[in-house]
C-alpha cells in the first residue's frame with residue numbers, strides 16, 4: 001500500500017512550489033522532429049509550468065506555435081518552460097494566478113489574446129490531488145478545493161476563450177485513467193476527472209457547428225511533480241499497468257500535438273488513453 005501524505009498536512013504548496021525531481025522527467029525526446037504542424041498557431045496551456053503541461057508547451061513550440069502558460073506561483077518552473085520554448089525559436093507569455101477565480105481566468109485569456117492577437121489551441125490541464133485511503137477522511141474543504149481547481153476552471157477558461165476561437169481551432173482537456181477505472185486513493189480527484197470526460201463530450205457537441213473540435217487525453221501514471229508532491233513511496237509508482245512502468249511527459253505530449261493539429265480533423269469528443277496499456281474504453 002502506498003504511504004500517502006494527508007490533507008491538510010500535505011504540501012499545501014502544491015501547486016505553488018517547485019519540486020526537485022530525481023530523475024528529472026523527460027520533457028521531449030531528443031529525436032522528436034517538428035514538422036510545422038502548428039505553425040503560426042497560439043496555444044494557451046493551464047498548468048504549463050511543469051510536468052505534462054510543460055512537455056505539451058515544448059512540443060507545441062517545436063511544431064511552430066507560440067505559447068501562453070498559466071500557473072499558480074511556481075515562477076522558477078515557469079521561467080524554465082519559457083526558456084525551453086524560446087530555445088525552440090518561439091515566444092512564451094507567462095501568466096501567474098489562481099484558476100479557482102473566474103475573474104483571473106477571464107483576465108488570463110484576455111492577456112494572451114492581447115499579447116499574441118489570437119488564440120487557436122486551448123489546453124485545460126491544471127489540477128491538484130490529495131490522496132485519502134479512507135473515504136471518511138475526504139473533508140468538505142478538500143472536496144471543494146479539488147473540484148474548484150480541477151473542473152470549474154475548465155468552464156471559466158473555455159467560456160473566456162470561446163469568443164476568440166474560430167473554425168479549425170481546438171480544445172484539449174486533460175482527464176486521467178482514474179476517470180475510467182476509479183481510484184481507491186483518489187475518489188474526489190477521480191470524480192473531477194470523470195466530470196472532465198462528460199464536459200469534453202458535451203462541449204464537443206455544442207461546438208461542432210462552429211467547427212471547433214474538443215477532445216481529451218486520459219494519462220495513466222506519469223512522472224511529474226504532482227506525483228512527487230503527493231505520494232511518499234514512489235518505488236512502485238506505475239508498476240501496476242501492463243508495461244509495468246510510469247510514463248514520461250515526453251510520451252504523453254505527442255497525443256496533444258495530434259489532437260491540436262489538422263491530422264485529427266475528423267475527431268471530436270474523444271479521448272486518447274496514454275496509460276501503458278491499461279484497457280479502458282470511451
Ligand code: NAD
Pocket residue numbers: 015016046047048049050051052053070071072073074097098099100125126127128149174175176177218219220221222223224225226227
Ligand atoms: P504538475 O503539478 O506538474 O502540473 C499541474 C499544474 O497545475 C501545476 O504546475 C500548477 O501550476 C497548476 N495549478 C494547479 N492548481 C492551480 C491553480 N489553482 N491555479 C493555477 N494553476 C494551478 O502535474 P502533472 O502531473 O503534469 O498534471 C497535469 C495534468 O495531468 C493534471 O490535470 C493531472 O490531473 C493530469 N494527470 C496526471 C497524471 C500523472 O500521473 N502525473 C495522471 C493522470 C492525469
Ligand code: MG
Pocket residue numbers: 015016017049050051074077225
Ligand atoms: Mg508545477
